[in-house]
Structures are given as C-alpha cells and as structure tokens.
Amino acid sequence: MELAIFIVFAVTALVSSIVVVAHRSPVHSTLSLVVTLLATAGLFILLGSPFLAALQVLLYTGAILVLFLFVIMLLNIQRERASSARSPLQTWGALVGAFVLAGAVSRLLWDAHAESVAPPLTETFVSLRGVADQLFTTYLLPFEMIGLLLLLAVVVAGWVAKRVRAEADEESAE
Amino acid sequence: MSHELLDALAKMGFWLALLLQVTPIMLWVERRAPAMMQDRLGPNRVGPFGFFQAIADVGKFVFKEDFEPATANRGLYLLAPMLALVPCMTTYLVLPFGPELEVAGRTILSVVIDSDSGVFVFLALASLGVYSLVLAGWASNNKWSMMGAIRASAQMISYELALTLAVVAALVPAGSLNLQRVVEQQMDDRLLGFLPAWGVFVQPLGFLVFLVAMFAETNRLPFDLPEAESELVAGYHTEYGSMRMAFFFMGEYMNMAVLSALAATLYFGGWSLPGLDLTQYSGIVPGLLGMGILWAKIGLFLFLYVWVRWTFPRFRYDQLMRLGWKILLPLSIVNLVVVAVLVISGRI
C-alpha cells in the first residue's frame, strides 16, 4: 500500500518536474511545479512529517507560486521563442552532464543506503508538539532570525519595485 | 472494509449531503433577501415564496449551451472550474461537528480527520482556492478575465496573512491546533461568570479581522474585485457558461459555507450551545444535534454575507490593498499579542 502511494507520488513528481523545465510557456511551467510540490508534500506525509506537508502546501503552492503567477501575468510574459543564442551543443552538454551527475549521485546514495531501514515511526516524531518543542527551544535563535529576514525581504522587495518605478518615470518624462 | 473507513465515508457523506444543498438554497436567498431589503417582492411564481426558483436556476445552468471560446487554452480552461471545488470539498474534513459518539459499542469521533494540525491543514487546502480563479482568468484569453485573475491572486495572498494571524490568535487560548480542543475550551470555560468563553467575546478584534478577511478570501462584496460586474464584465468567469459557470457558483457558495463553519468553530463555540449538554443523549443523536447547531451558525453567517452584499459598495483596488496591508495586518498582530499576554497572565 505504502509502496503504491510512493510510486504514484514519485512518478507524478518526476513527470511534472520534467514538464517544468521543458515547457516553453511560463504559466504551464509554474503549474507543473505546483503539481511537483504537491506530490512532494505527499512524500513528506509518507516520511512521517505531516507538518512539513501542510507547510509546503500552505507556503509554497499557496503563496510563493501564486506570486510567480501574479508576476508572470503582470509582466505578460509570453512563451519563449525557439532558442537562438543557446546552441544545441550547450543543451546537450547540460543534459549529458546532468545525467552523469544524477547517475553518480544515485549510485553513491544507493551504495550507502540500499540496506538502511528506517526505524518505526514514533508518536513524538510525527506530532506537531514535538516539532514545536524543538523549534522554540533548540532553534529559537534561527527562528527569530528567519522572522527578521522575512521582514527585511518584504521591505526590500517593496523598495526595489518602487524605486525603479520612480526612475523609469523620470526617464520617460525626459 | 474496516470500521474506520466506513465511519469516515459515512461522515463525509453526511457533510457533503449538507454542503451540496448550500448552493441552490443560497441562489434563492440571494434573490429573496435583497427583495425584502429593497421592499420588492422578488421571485414569487415558482412554488411557495418562489422557493423552487432555485431548481429552475439549476435547470437553466444544466440546459444552457456549453460554450468554449476558440482562443482559450483548452486544457486549463476546462480544469479551472473543477479546481474551484477543491478547497470546499476537502477542508470540511477537519471540522468537528459533535462530541464523541458511542455507537454499537464503539467510540466514534465526530470529525473525519482527527489531526493535531487540523487548522493548519484547513488553511493549507483553502489556500489552493486561488488557482481556480487565476487559471480561469488566464486560460480564457480575454482581457477582462486576465484583469480579474491578477486582482484575485494579489487580493487572496494579501488577505490570507491577516486571516491566518487571526486564526492563530484564536487558537492561543485552547493551546491546540485541533479544532475539537478549541470547541471544548470554549464550551468549558466561562467569562465573568456568565458569558460563554466564545472566541468572539475573548477577542472581538480578532473576530472582526477574521470576518473582513473571510469576505475578501471568498471574493464577496465589498471585495468582489476579481469579478466586479460594472468594471470587468464578470471578471475571471466572463468566458464561462452553463455547468462550468455553475461550478464556480458552487465553489463560491461552498467556500463561504466552510469558512463560515471555521468562523463558527473558532469564535462561536462550534457545535456547542451554552446550557445544552449533548453528551446526555446516546447513539448518534449528539452528532446530529451538533451538526444542526453548527449549521444554524453557518446559516447565520451566510445570511450575513447576503446582508453585507446589499449594504456596502465595492472597494477600489488601492483601498482594498491599503485595508489589507496597513490596517488588518497590524490589527491582527496587535490582537495576537494582546491575546498571548492575557493567556500568559492567566486571565483567560
């Protein structure tokens, strides 16, 4: 049963991730990434971490990728024209390099962990309380810093977008 | 099949049977209530009080021509209306509707998924609702639809922040993300000796923020900018007709219903009523009663939706953004801090 669910999610993630990088239309790419992320959220649940799954759906698909779609639509980015600057050599080089990398890494991981068996899931590992306990004690400082980082990101994002608009307006006025 | 699976299916069927009634009934309410407010008659020909008007409306949707614009992006155009039903068809799973039931010697929980990250799951699934609007607008390949989609994406992200922070504050007194614990806490405590410890009395500010954000999340007036008839024809669903249009309607009304259910659970004691101990009954009676009480509260919220719709004018887009980011978000943070301080000092 668990194996069947894993295979469904894994195949979905692989296929949709290939669509992400292969599709020329940015909207379709973004949507396939949504599917990849949802499939990964499913895998997180299988890995005994419903917290991460919910966070992934809430934060990634519910907010970040909607932001991507918003920007794509706002700038009205059309589908990419056939590549002129990238030679086929570069594309094939990247593909072959990636395959070699994937093969090597997979082989290493397989050799290291083919025999490893995960310990049985415990209540404390899955529970939200356990996550919270660790987050607000051991990792309190990083947690606070992340809060600061997010605040900074909001301020900077607003500032960048606003400042350039002012400059562009000046240029068009001249 | 195992007992757990059968129980879950029965509970889901129970919920869905009620949820699916929301759309036709609301179609009728949405015509009769404004007629009452504006001193008109409203539809009164089809059945008593025009009640079968809802059936006539559904019939109209079914028999209309299924139209598809030639320049639309076909796959996504067809997908979008179905996605409209994703949030409302999944989020009710974590909403409790009664105390533990004793049926045929087994204990059954009155909630489909009893998870300690219940509200978290609710919010995550609800946040997927924006995709239906954005895709509908983009795939229609129509500039009105596109404008609606852009507005929808920005609006829903902005108000989700305030909504989530209000929800977090509402969970603090219960100390759990499990909605059943939230209801129990509101049921057991008393404020000042006589008031039920409902969220709305503990944190009126948080409830206000939640209410406003709830209207914005469901794209209802005064925040219906993604569809704004007088500006964008019909916004993101301009190019939709017949059953696909009906799907958007169903999605909208059922989303209103599940968000109302969350509001009732967080701020109005959910399935409990002060002075009524549901556990004195046996069998599935407490579950049925709890469901009835919860749906009565949902009904009040749905009426509030209609009432507000015919009372307030639509916001302008910059006003919408200012309200979301500069007023609601700071208010929700203030509310969270106040509630946290009150809880730590032991006053709640």
Add this chain to the structure above:
Amino acid sequence: MSVPIAWYLVLAAALFCIGTVGALTRRNGIAIFLSIELMLNAANLTLAAYSRLLDDRTGQMVVFFALAVAAAEAAVGLALFIAIYRLRRTIDLNRINLLRW
C-alpha cells in the same frame, strides 16, 4: 511494505538534476527561477528522508527554515524581475547583460 529510504534519496537526486538542466538551459528568467525552486524542493526531500532515517527531527527543522528562506528569496527575486522588466522591457537573461563585458 514500507518504502526503503534509498528510493526517496534517488528520487530527490533525479529531481535535483532535472532542476539543474532547467537552470542551465532555459533563458527566461522566471523559468530559471522555477528550476531553482525545483532544486530546492529536491534538497528538502533529501533532508526529510534523512530525518526519517536517523529518527532525528533536525532535518525537518532545516526544511522549515529552507521554506521560510525560499519565501523571502521569491519575494526579493520577483521584485527584482519586475524592476528589470520596467527598465529593459524583457526578462530574457541573454539580453540582460549589464554585468557582462
């Protein structure tokens, strides 16, 4: 039957490499950004898998922080894209060569 952890790791490696190909071959700024998000996601999957294998919640914590940083990164990155688009009317990275010589 429970799924061997190695499968998760190999799957994550494959996803990561697909993301790498995308980041190297695409020219559209948004598409490259999406590929990078894909690589980040693969890394998160690896961390979650190791967290399960070692029965240690530290991996989950790192994923939590990675998600939060990804949110900040997306906000700033997309703001930059909007800014570049306003100035140059394109986000084709071959034609944004301000820093090249």
